[in-house]
Amino acid sequence: MSAEIRIVLVNTSHPGNIGGVARAMKNMKFSELHLVEPKKFPHIEADNRASGATDILEHAVVHETLEQAIADCHLVVGTSARGRHIPWPVVDPRELSSIVSSAGDKKIAVVFGREDRGLTNEELHLCHHHVHIPSNPDFSSLNLAAAVQVITYELRMAGLYREQAEEHKPQWGTDWDIDLAESADLERLFAHLEETLIDIDFLDPENPRQLMARLRRLYLRSVPDKVEVNILRGILTAMQKQLKD
Amino acid sequence: MSAEIRIVLVNTSHPGNIGGVARAMKNMKFSELHLVEPKKFPHIEADNRASGATDILEHAVVHETLEQAIADCHLVVGTSARGRHIPWPVVDPRELSSIVSSAGDKKIAVVFGREDRGLTNEELHLCHHHVHIPSNPDFSSLNLAAAVQVITYELRMAGLYREQAEEHKPQWGTDWDIDLAESADLERLFAHLEETLIDIDFLDPENPRQLMARLRRLYLRSVPDKVEVNILRGILTAMQKQLKD
Numbered sequence: 001m002s003a004e005i006r007i008v009l010v011n012t013s014h015p016g017n018i019g020g021v022a023r024a025m026k027n028m029k030f031s032e033l034h035l036v037e038p039k040k041f042p043h044i045e046a047d048n049r050a051s052g053a054t055d056i057l058e059h060a061v062v063h064e065t066l067e068q069a070i071a072d073c074h075l076v077v078g079t080s081a082r083g084r085h086i087p088w089p090v091v092d093p094r095e096l097s098s099i100v101s102s103a104g105d106k107k108i109a110v111v112f113g114r115e116d117r118g119l120t121n122e123e124l125h126l127c128h129h130h131v132h133i134p135s136n137p138d139f140s141s142l143n144l145a146a147a148v149q150v151i152t153y154e155l156r157m158a159g160l161y162r163e164q165a166e167e168h169k170p171q172w173g174t175d176w177d178i179d180l181a182e183s184a185d186l187e188r189l190f191a192h193l194e195e196t197l198i199d200i201d202f203l204d205p206e207n208p209r210q211l212m213a214r215l216r217r218l219y220l221r222s223v224p225d226k227v228e229v230n231i232l233r234g235i236l237t238a239m240q241k242q243l244k245d
Numbered sequence: 246m247s248a249e250i251r252i253v254l255v256n257t258s259h260p261g262n263i264g265g266v267a268r269a270m271k272n273m274k275f276s277e278l279h280l281v282e283p284k285k286f287p288h289i290e291a292d293n294r295a296s297g298a299t300d301i302l303e304h305a306v307v308h309e310t311l312e313q314a315i316a317d318c319h320l321v322v323g324t325s326a327r328g329r330h331i332p333w334p335v336v337d338p339r340e341l342s343s344i345v346s347s348a349g350d351k352k353i354a355v356v357f358g359r360e361d362r363g364l365t366n367e368e369l370h371l372c373h374h375h376v377h378i379p380s381n382p383d384f385s386s387l388n389l390a391a392a393v394q395v396i397t398y399e400l401r402m403a404g405l406y407r408e409q410a411e412e413h414k415p416q417w418g419t420d421w422d423i424d425l426a427e428s429a430d431l432e433r434l435f436a437h438l439e440e441t442l443i444d445i446d447f448l449d450p451e452n453p454r455q456l457m458a459r460l461r462r463l464y465l466r467s468v469p470d471k472v473e474v475n476i477l478r479g480i481l482t483a484m485q486k487q488l489k490d
Contacts, residue, residue, distance in 0.1 A: 023388075023391075028380060052384060094402065134405055135272045136271060136272055139297060140272065149391045149394055150395065150398050153338075153378070160379055197480065200486075201483060219463075219467070222464070228459060231460065234447060239487075242445050243487060
């Protein structure tokens with residue numbers, strides 16, 4: 001049970017940007033694109049920028065008004081720069097994702113405005129929330145595809161984190177190929193290491209200082225797997241063999 | 246006290262993408278761009294796509310090799326698709342941001358590969374961690390500027406949240422007593438290690454298999470400090486001395 005999310009673009013001037021948005025959406029596994037009065041659509045520049053996401057353009061729904069595009073949605077969120085004349089509940093993209101995560105199987109629209117002027121106040125007032133991407137105040141002009149990329153990335157992350165919630169995710173990622181070393185393996189490694197360091201006169205048993213502690217810390221920090229421990233012990237054995245020969 | 250973050254682009258084919266990256270960076274208030282062997286740079290298409298972020302292009306540093314571009318960095322993170330032949334510690338952009346947040350005033354490089362082929366295995370093996378943007382498995386081809394947009398957005402969010410929270414969750418601890426090793430220190434360590442392993446007949450240069458890759462991964466994962474690197478090199482030197490005596 002998860003939300004159905006549509007991306008709504010209002011009055012886009014450049015068809016290339018619509019293509020860029022389609023690509024950004026598909027990268028993050030979203031597919032529902034709604035267009036309100038696009039200046040030029042369909043258009044070859046949209047197809048070119050979409051590069052592989054033209055299926056999203058083919059299924060895009062074109063509307064005459066924003067009201068129509070969002071009519072059946074339960075939650076409408078408009079993208080906005082800060083400092084509108086009447087304050088609205090403003091969330092950042094992460095807060096938006098958490099709202100969407102907890103929305104269950106609702107229909108949700110995220111609405112993006114014109115390249116140059118964004119959404120009008122009237123359009124923003126159709127929205128339940130506004131979302132603001134906290135970009136550099138001195139250079140906040142994200143292009144349309146970049147803004148959609150950031151928002152859809154956050155929505156996808158929220159979905160993935162929710163899926164993983166029950167599942168233990170090891171430090172190195174789930175696809176590590178070797179079993180981790182057990183503590184006893186590591187203790188044998190450290191004993192072998194200490195013995196070898198004495199053999200090569202690197203460690204003075206009369207004055208060991210913090211050498212072994214530092215080495216333990218270094219190796220333990222990386223949480224070695226069994227093959228790695230075997231390699232290290234193989235190196236120590238090879239060294240000891242050289243000393244005997 | 247916060248990390249100094251550089252974006253490194255390796256062998257970029259299209260100058261327009263370099264401009265798009267500059268714009269994405271400036272949107273999220275980053276400015277340090279390093280380029281390794283760009284095909285065409287400087288270039289008018291880079292300036293056009295940067296639209297307002299040409300200052301970043303003007304200050305971009307061009308290098309001949311990735312090693313040079315990261316030599317003074319304490320933490321190097323390479324962007325990677327999943328499924329490399331030898332698994333490396335993989336984080337998502339949010340986990341990366343949390344690592345960076347806790348790093349204090351370190352120098353950090355985030356490295357992006359070629360448009361078509363990403364980073365080579367050799368380049369990925371120079372990195373402490375890999376970062377993977379969890380895009381749609383069926384359509385994962387984020388363009389370069391979009392990938393930089395997502396990563397820099399996460400890094401900026403982490404910075405903003407940190408400012409709000411005034412609280413750190415340090416990985417190494419803010420009170421780590423020793424400076425972290427720089428990439429160049431680590432490369433000298435690995436060269437010394439390889440040499441010694443050949444000396445003790447553990448590594449066969451005719452058939453090296455994945456030995457050095459596995460050892461690099463083990464040590465890089467723990468992000469060693471300078472004293473730890475000195476200890477390891479001291480051990481190698483002691484071994485070599487024993488062989489000569």
